[in-house]
Amino acid sequence: MSDKVMVKVEHVSMKFNLSSEKFDSFKEYVIKSLKNQVSFEEFWALRDVSFEVMQGDALGLIGLNGSGKSTMLKTIAGVLKPTEGSVHVNGSVAPLIELGAGFDMDLTARENVFLNGALLGHSRREMEAFYDDIVSFSELENFMNVPVKNFSSGMVSRLAFSIATIGVPDILIVDEVLSVGDFRFQEKCERRIQAMADQGTTILFVSHSIAQVKKICDKIAWLESGQLKRFGAASDICKEYEQS
Amino acid sequence: MSAYIQNFIKFQPLLGELIARDIKIKYRRSVLGVLWTLLNPLCMMIVLSVVFSNIFKFDIENFPLYILSGQLIFNFFSDATTSSMSSIVSSASLIKKVYVPKYLFVISHIFSSFINLMASFTALLLVMTATRTELHWMTLLAPVPLLLLVLFSLGVGLVLAAVTVKFRDIMHLYSVFITALMYLTPVIYPMAMLPEWLTGFVMLNPITNIVLMFRNVMLYNTFFGWRSLFVAVVETGIMLMIGFWVFYKNQDNFILNL
Numbered sequence: 001m002s003d004k005v006m007v008k009v010e011h012v013s014m015k016f017n018l019s020s021e022k023f024d025s026f027k028e029y030v031i032k033s034l035k036n037q038v039s040f041e042e043f044w045a046l047r048d049v050s051f052e053v054m055q056g057d058a059l060g061l062i063g064l065n066g067s068g069k070s071t072m073l074k075t076i077a078g079v080l081k082p083t084e085g086s087v088h089v090n091g092s093v094a095p096l097i098e099l100g101a102g103f104d105m106d107l108t109a110r111e112n113v114f115l116n117g118a119l120l121g122h123s124r125r126e127m128e129a130f131y132d133d134i135v136s137f138s139e140l141e142n143f144m145n146v147p148v149k150n151f152s153s154g155m156v157s158r159l160a161f162s163i164a165t166i167g168v169p170d171i172l173i174v175d176e177v178l179s180v181g182d183f184r185f186q187e188k189c190e191r192r193i194q195a196m197a198d199q200g201t202t203i204l205f206v207s208h209s210i211a212q213v214k215k216i217c218d219k220i221a222w223l224e225s226g227q228l229k230r231f232g233a234a235s236d237i238c239k240e241y242e243q244s
Numbered sequence: 245m246s247a248y249i250q251n252f253i254k255f256q257p258l259l260g261e262l263i264a265r266d267i268k269i270k271y272r273r274s275v276l277g278v279l280w281t282l283l284n285p286l287c288m289m290i291v292l293s294v295v296f297s298n299i300f301k302f303d304i305e306n307f308p309l310y311i312l313s314g315q316l317i318f319n320f321f322s323d324a325t326t327s328s329m330s331s332i333v334s335s336a337s338l339i340k341k342v343y344v345p346k347y348l349f350v351i352s353h354i355f356s357s358f359i360n361l362m363a364s365f366t367a368l369l370l371v372m373t374a375t376r377t378e379l380h381w382m383t384l385l386a387p388v389p390l391l392l393l394v395l396f397s398l399g400v401g402l403v404l405a406a407v408t409v410k411f412r413d414i415m416h417l418y419s420v421f422i423t424a425l426m427y428l429t430p431v432i433y434p435m436a437m438l439p440e441w442l443t444g445f446v447m448l449n450p451i452t453n454i455v456l457m458f459r460n461v462m463l464y465n466t467f468f469g470w471r472s473l474f475v476a477v478v479e480t481g482i483m484l485m486i487g488f489w490v491f492y493k494n495q496d497n498f499i500l501n502l
Contacts, residue, residue, distance in 0.1 A: 016500060026411035078343035081496045093343075101341035106269050115265060118258035119342055 004090070006171055006202040007053040007076055011085035014046040014071055014226075045071040047226045048085070053219075055170075058203040060217030060234065062210070062241055067223040069206045073097060073175050076204065091170025091202075094120065098175070099160035105149035109140060109159055112148055116163045130166040137192075138162040158185060165192055168199050175206045190216070214238055255345055262352035267359060285316075285364040289371050304434050306463065309368075309377060313462050314431035316364050317389075317455045321397050322422050324357035328401030329408050329415060336502040346495050347488075350405045354398050361390065368462075380465035389457040389468070392476045396450060399483030402491040409498050429455060450479045 018041040046068045053059050061069045074080040075087050077095040102119040103112050117127035138158040197203055207213050220237040222230040230237050271280045293308035304310050331349040408414050429451045446452050453476050457468035
């Protein structure tokens with residue numbers, strides 16, 4: 001594959017403030033500051049993580065719950081800004097982080113296609129070109145004029161997946177979303193991701209299913225309590241991860 | 245800077261979709277649909293006209309129109325700022341998961357309030373024609389105070405949206421504040437009625453200036469004067485700068501507090 005760096009993560013640290021007693025009102029803030037009780041507990045979700053992803057790579061992020069995988073993906077997607085360090089992303093990003101986040105439940109599926117497309121930065125005209133493809137991939141031909149609030153969760157995620165994966169993005173971010181839908185649709189999603197990878201899309205993949213990671217990824221970043229434990233070829237690290 | 249502009253152009257379709265969504269959802273499942281945007285203020289204005297031309301009477305010529313024009317301005321300000329205040333908080337689920345320039349949510353709320361303002365303005369013109377009030381050429385200048393008002397509200401909305409993320413109870417405080425502000429604006433009373441010490445306070449309120457400018461061109465066929473215009477432009481400019489500055493400084497922390 002080519003050696004163009006698509007994602008460059010440099011010394012990224014992410015700090016969250018866990019306020020010991022959560023306050024979100026002005027009144028409480030004033031009272032607590034007068035009493036001198038405003039204190040924060042710091043929590044570092046990521047600490048000094050650096051790696052690079054080349055064009056065409058499929059990078060899997062593995063680790064236990066709370067090891068910082070999702071935080072890592074969110075900093076790459078631009079949702080979170082790292083407290084320290086920097087993330088450089090080269091090209092368009094299609095985030096598949098929690099499907100259906102951008103849906104407005106009162107709007108119909110059809111209207112949501114355009115709304116969600118706009119969230120990903122596509123104009124109405126672009127979305128019209130992809131519209132038939134989205135409908136047929138999600139297999140929701142008969143439901144496009146139904147408000148999304150009447151959809152089952154499987155239908156919502158099918159629609160969301162179809163919208164998020166239109167075209168060929170430079171980078172695709174997949175966070176735990178393949179666990180939705182029936183297994184036939186899961187296979188369909190995997191095939192689509194594979195097809196994108198074949199066309200040169202860089203893939204960042206998070207899953208707890210080590211089998212899926214093995215199938216899709218060729219490189220792996222293993223995170224443990226916010227630190228990068230291992231980074232390298234998939235086959236070696238998978239073995240090590242399974243044994244640990 | 246150019247990066248910001250590029251980003252704005254990329255997400256411009258989103259702005260359109262967000263505004264369309266606001267309007268669509270508001271009037272979904274009603275027979276008359278979007279026509280309500282116009283009918284609603286029109287009905288309100290008819291009720292107010294009837295009430296104020298028969299029950300309450302100040303010594304003001306054409307009192308119903310006096311009130312309607314004041315209400316038009318103040319209701320927009322109150323609507324636009326209140327809805328943009330909660331814009332970030334109510335889009336929390338989205339902001340946590342997808343990257344979107346966050347000021348778009350505030351702008352989209354200001355914009356949908358602006359569409360309502362246009363509808364109210366049309367309704368006001370209809371009422372004026374129905375009551376056979378003369379329409380003057382000066383009316384063509386009405387967009388000037390309205391535009392300044394929209395930009396001023398945007399500035400206020402940006403500050404409120406940013407602060408509300410951190411302190412949710414600002415929403416309740418603000419509804420008290422906006423009621424107080426309404427009585428500090430000459431919406432239902434004439435300026436001449438005020439005791440002298442209070443006049444200063446009422447004039448300090450930026451909305452007062454805009455209401456007076458609007459009435460001058462709509463009702464009295466007089467130019468609002470360069471001085472008023474200058475004051476309004478300066479106030480709007482300062483408010484916009486404060487708004488964008490506060491918002492920009494805080495926007496990376498929104499997600500930590502949502």
